[in-house]
Amino acid sequence: MAADVATYHHGNLRAELLEAGLTLVRTGGPEALSLREATRAVGVTPSAAYRHFGSRNALLAAVSSAVHDRMAEAILRQWPEQEGRAWDRLYAVGMGYIEFALAEPGWFAAFFTEPGDGDRSPSRVPPPFALLTEALDGMVEARLLTPQTRLGAEWPCWAAVHGFAQLAIAGPLRGRSDLELRDLADQTVRAAIEGVSARS
Known part of the structure; x- marks a missing residue:
């Protein structure tokens, strides 16, 4: 019983x-x-x-927060510990995000769940987003981005990797081989980094 x-x-x-x-x-x-x-x-x-x-929404909010934490842990497994690896850290965030999404599509679908009566703190910054901002700030410190080009750079970076993940999970890239998706993901992340770096 x-x-x-x-x-x-x-x-x-x-x-x-x-x-x-x-x-x-x-x-x-x-x-x-x-x-x-x-x-x-x-x-x-x-x-x-x-x-x-x-409520169910409260449990869903807690699940979503836990998914954020697990994605951040997956990203950190690729995160270079050595100083002076700013570009590699930003690349790790992008590739880690996509690889987690492709490996865990069910969890990824809950990533942006925002139930109205959930128990997630509205001030909590998703850990993967915190890693993205940290990596971009590191690019400025390494003089690979200027303070001006850094402003708002997290949004095109995030949009690129999230959009790619959605295309691969439920869009026209669905069903492509793991090798092909890895190559396309690499192209996407590199293009996003080059794009924000080249902004005037």
Whole structure:
């Protein structure tokens, strides 16, 4: 029989519900998420979830934030630690973003989910976006961008990689081989970096 209280899970019910939500979204996208399915997966009644998530939207917001964190972790695995690698860091952000999206389309579909009554802080900057701005600031420090060309550069960079990911997942690039997508992604990221670098 399913439990009614979070103490059954020794205080870990919120984390377990979040993991269940991530699993549901990973396999079926945001549409697959429901409190009923999440609670069924962890073996509690739906009423037990309301101690931690007041609605499906609150759980979806938490899932979306967790996806941001996981994408940032994937980007950081490619992030050069050495100083003086500003261009490589910006490239790592772009390629890491696309590769995560292609590897995890269900999670990627939840990336920009903004449910109205979610529990995500409106002031929270998505960690992948924070890495993008850090990399662009590093380009200025390395004198590969001027302060003037840096202004607003995050938006064309983000638009390029996000748009490519959408084309590859659900657009005309869908079904291309991994090798071809990798080559096209490389072209896209390089073109985005060259584009913002060349702005007058």
